[in-house]
Amino acid sequence: MVVPILSVNQLSGGYSRQRPVLHDVSFDIKSGELVGLVGLNGAGKSTTIKHILGLLEPFSGEVRIDGRTLKEDQQACRQKMAYVPELPELYEQMTLEEHLQLTAMAYHLDRQTYQERSKQLLDLFHMEKRLHWFPVHFSKGMRQKVMIMCAFLAHPALYIVDEPFVGLDPLGIQSLLDLMVAMKKEGAGILMSTHILSTAEQYCDRFIILQDGQIVVQGTMEEIREKFGQKDASLHEIYLAVARGENEWKQ
């Protein structure tokens, strides 16, 4: 049996044990899959991501990356994933080039691979002229591009991408989408949280819909339509109807 690159089993967690945010969340992501994590503000998307990254500790249940928990082998788990946060965080004292170099060092790339990939990424995001700039001079979108480039430089097996489209220009959004498709083809698993449902519907293979810390439904678009009971509804329509409480999922 193939081990999923990410498997979340009966995860309950949050910031305090008295008030857990997530309740019994379970899902898998296989290699070559792009999975959309969808939910309203406060549904628990970011909390789920923090648990996967190991920034929060589960109250019960576990997160396995390529079959291992973070506790068993932190280095191996970290080596296998890259993270694009919702709000870009950069080293204010480092240039763009140094950001990329640090990532290359941390993920142990050789110089040639680094040069090839960084050139490609810089080209793709139109940042080649800003190689020696410091983050102070970057706009929100450019900062986001730096985070994306750092994550995609490493070519890990799993990408965790949190709401990546906010602040990106249309070209940047398309580049990111193309990049995700390319990585998927190379066999990477991607978990992407987003509110842009039309884009998600177009690109994601499967969806996980979170509500109040629980998975209300997960599956491919067809499976979700079936549960909703409307053959030609879009993800956007389905999601709005459910979130407003106009419809119930068929059990």
Place this chain on the structure above:
Amino acid sequence: MEAINQLWRSRCSENFRRQLRYWNLIGKNSGLMFFVYAMILAGAFYYKKWLDSLPAHFPGGLLLTLLFTLLVVPSPIRTFLQRADCVFLLPAESELNSYFVKSCLYSFAMQSLLLSVFLIISAPLYFQQSGNSETAYLIAALAIFAAKGWNIYCHWREQRIDETKPLIILRTFLSFLLLFAVLNGMRWVAYLSCAAVMLVISFLLFEKQAARGLLSWERLIAMETRQEMKFLRFANLFTDVPKLRRHVRPRIWLTRFVPARGFDRNEVYRQLFLKTFIRADDYFGIYCRLNIIGCLTVYFVSMGIWTLFLIASLVYLTGLQLLPLWRYSFPQALEGMYPVKKVYKKKAFTRLMAGLLAAESVLLSISGLLADCSLLNLLLYLISGLGVSFVFVFGYVRHLFEKEGTQRS
């Protein structure tokens, strides 16, 4: 109106409480306090010796004038303004007069305190050099306070004026003249006429120009932030200050000397700490200043065996000042996610510290050698400096790491 008075008072006391908390922490940092006491005692001793050795023609009056001009002219005003005030208080600008008057008075009081300390310290030099009476010094002190008040007033007016450079030069010049007149025992006509010119100028130039201009909130807030940061950076030497907003200088010319050596895991934290040391906050500035001051002190105050202690304490002090580099916060989404063991981070930090302190030890020892031309002493200096570096890095810093490790788990 009452609400605005209330606002100033509450912000002032809030600032006072915050500073008190930090002073409390600074006081508890016993190693450094001990060093400061020792420096004060040694300073007093050498001050006395220096005074006794001064020749009769030493320009003491001029020296005091320069010192007090430097203290009197820069007159930052603590407004306790915050960034958000640009949005929320801006509409009420016309009602803020009493708020700003309070700020000016507060700044005057605080800076006068500092002036008083320097007046006490310079009294022995003044009396020895001029041979004047206490009354003359008292008059000089009053003139210095008045000049401070005048400078604060002018600086406040400058907040409404675009082109302030010539005005600053003008008030520096006038302040210098006034102080020179009172500190060098010139006749009262001299300083009274200077004071009269100052009054006329403040009315004709500052008041008139300010009446035409708009209050520059951006500049006011920048001035406030600068002063707050100054204090926080100072406190950060002793304890961790989380809200310190980081400032960065590229210093490309310098970082060119420390390029990435390879794409090794060792290299990640070496690069991170090196470049943070060179560019972020003021680590590099502090290191350079301590080195320069240290070398000058070792060279000029050659006092035999005591130089050993001087070198040891300078290296120790530098170590303490660089220690906050370890707690420098790196972005969680990057540094926190790197698949690199934390051992490498500790290793890179201890290596950088060891290198910097050893380099300082060698520099100080060489400056000692230049002073007393003795190879044996050079050896002793090196042993003293390098010994302290070694103990500091591999004893104290390691101990800190272990303490941190046990606290986490």
